[in-house]
Amino acid sequence: MATISQIKKSYSDLSVLLPLFSNPISAGFPSPADDHLESQLDLNRYLISQPTATFFMRFEGEPMLESGLQQGDLLIVDRSIEPIDSKIVVAAIDGELVVRRVKQNRRQMWLLSENPNCQTIYITKDTEFQIWGVVTHAIRTLHSTRRLQ
DSSP states (O other), X not given: OOEXXXXXEOOTTOOOEEEEESSOOOSSOOOOXXXXXEEEEEHHHXXXXXXXXXXXXXXXXXXXXXXXXXXXXXXXXXXXXXXXXXXXEEEEETTEEEEXXXXXXXXXXXXXXXXXXXXXXXXXXXXXXXXXXXXXXXXXXXXXXXXXX
16 A cells, blocks of 8 residues: 655645746746736645645555656645545545545445556445545655655
């Protein structure tokens, strides 16, 4: 199973405004100028809708390979969102944290891996199981070894 490390709580009172440029860029090096500045963006407000119910986790493993999640991604997890069918969740299964996609019908719930080499987890009445929250965003650091401290 995948491992998840570095659980961190979100900071609801921290606001950092960064410039948001109105012109999208496809390639090359931009020449930012004030006349292209659309507004300021606070990533906390953009990425976190419920600060008191949100936490961060570092994703490790390969069970969600086809979903786009990759080793080292920083996951933003919201406990206030209902874990309905097709949502990606963080769950505790028999004491181990996993990231999987929820599938359910009227009679059964299972947690799908999105890697053909990893097994689906079927939830039964005997399974020690709790959903911690729904993954709302994954942040990937490109070409860097900088990690959440």
